[in-house]
Amino acid sequence: MTATARRANGTGALLNVEHLTKHYPIRKGVFSRVSGQVHAVDDVSFWVEEGETLGLVGESGCGKSTTGKAVLRLTDVTSGAISWRGQRIDALPAREMRAHRRELQAVFQDPYSSLNPRMRAEDIVAEPIRNFEDRSPAEIRERVASLFERVGLRADQMVKYPYEFSGGQRQRLGIARALAPNPRLIVCDEPVSALDVSVQAQVINLLMDLQDELGLSYLFIAHDLAVVEHISHRVAVMYLGKIVEITDKRTLFANPQHPYTEALLSAVPLPDPKAARKRIILAGDVPSPVNPPAGCRFHTRCPVAQERCRIEAPAMRLTAPGHLVACHLRDGEPVEAP
Ligand code: ADP
Ligand code: MG
Numbered sequence: 001m002t003a004t005a006r007r008a009n010g011t012g013a014l015l016n017v018e019h020l021t022k023h024y025p026i027r028k029g030v031f032s033r034v035s036g037q038v039h040a041v042d043d044v045s046f047w048v049e050e051g052e053t054l055g056l057v058g059e060s061g062c063g064k065s066t067t068g069k070a071v072l073r074l075t076d077v078t079s080g081a082i083s084w085r086g087q088r089i090d091a092l093p094a095r096e097m098r099a100h101r102r103e104l105q106a107v108f109q110d111p112y113s114s115l116n117p118r119m120r121a122e123d124i125v126a127e128p129i130r131n132f133e134d135r136s137p138a139e140i141r142e143r144v145a146s147l148f149e150r151v152g153l154r155a156d157q158m159v160k161y162p163y164e165f166s167g168g169q170r171q172r173l174g175i176a177r178a179l180a181p182n183p184r185l186i187v188c189d190e191p192v193s194a195l196d197v198s199v200q201a202q203v204i205n206l207l208m209d210l211q212d213e214l215g216l217s218y219l220f221i222a223h224d225l226a227v228v229e230h231i232s233h234r235v236a237v238m239y240l241g242k243i244v245e246i247t248d249k250r251t252l253f254a255n256p257q258h259p260y261t262e263a264l265l266s267a268v269p270l271p272d273p274k275a276a277r278k279r280i281i282l283a284g285d286v287p288s289p290v291n292p293p294a295g296c297r298f299h300t301r302c303p304v305a306q307e308r309c310r311i312e313a314p315a316m317r318l319t320a321p322g323h324l325v326a327c328h329l330r331d332g333e334p335v336e337a338p
Contacts, residue, residue, distance in 0.1 A: 010047025014217055015185055020044045020080035022066050039289045040066040042241040053218040055228030058238035059286055064221045068187040071219060072106055073097055102132045105183035109190035111174035115162045121173055122158035128180040147176040151206060168199035185217040192227060204231050226268045229253065237261045240297040241289055247323040257325040259302050304329060
């Protein structure tokens, strides 16, 4: 059993997120009065170890990107704690955050909009090196060239602009830029979701090779369980701003405990077509995060919901070592913060 599977909380982990909550105010009218709140992320806790990939999955709008942005300090949090190497970073002033920023990098879904289209590829990758390190132009050039090679691009492509690359190459460029300041953790927000399936596998394999080589950690966000299966060590499943289940990958795929995870999993094709899973079709749409349902947020679509689920929000329970589930129908020790 890994250290991570034994843990019941993330104390001492590289990244530890506790009770993270992010509400976006909804403003209306000429005076921009706050008329409500989008409950994008509500009381979410998880951790990421050194060298580990935590997959974060759930349908569009469930709060995955907001969680990633909070970790990167690209958005302020409403409440909760984000600790990096044991130090709270959620409210650090910009100047003190700078030291950590180098170590926390991101790769986004659409490199075309996240990479400056008017910059040459070389400068896109050189920029973070110039920002964080005091190096000569020749040293920077050499480092950029070696990063190009490392991500499977050629040095002669350094003079090109983002539009001159294919989708997969552009994502390699995005990865080279993220690697440039020598990060320890990369938040990968749907990094392959816009790519063809054949290219997806290449980019995922590249990320896994880089992890082996550099000991990187990833928070790997995707709306599709099949995408996180290969790369993740553990997986957290989100529904409407909450984590409903979190455990190691093998257990999640072999023995899912939350009805929502079961439904998501039933849509993942099996390698053997004759062994098709029974597809669970969830009724209705995801409710609005402006007025999330009372009780268990999943009860309006849950095929096994009971009266209690409509009234009482389920606690996160430890159903097995390292396996946390928020469902009234599962037994286990309630845990404070997973
Ligand atoms: P995901 O990445 O899982 O698709 P997001 O974190 O992007 O989900 O969004 C979660 C919820 O927060 C959605 O309802 C989305 O519309 C809302 N949201 C995201 N960003 C903002 C924002 N800047 N202002 C208001 N609402 C937002
Ligand atoms: Mg998103």
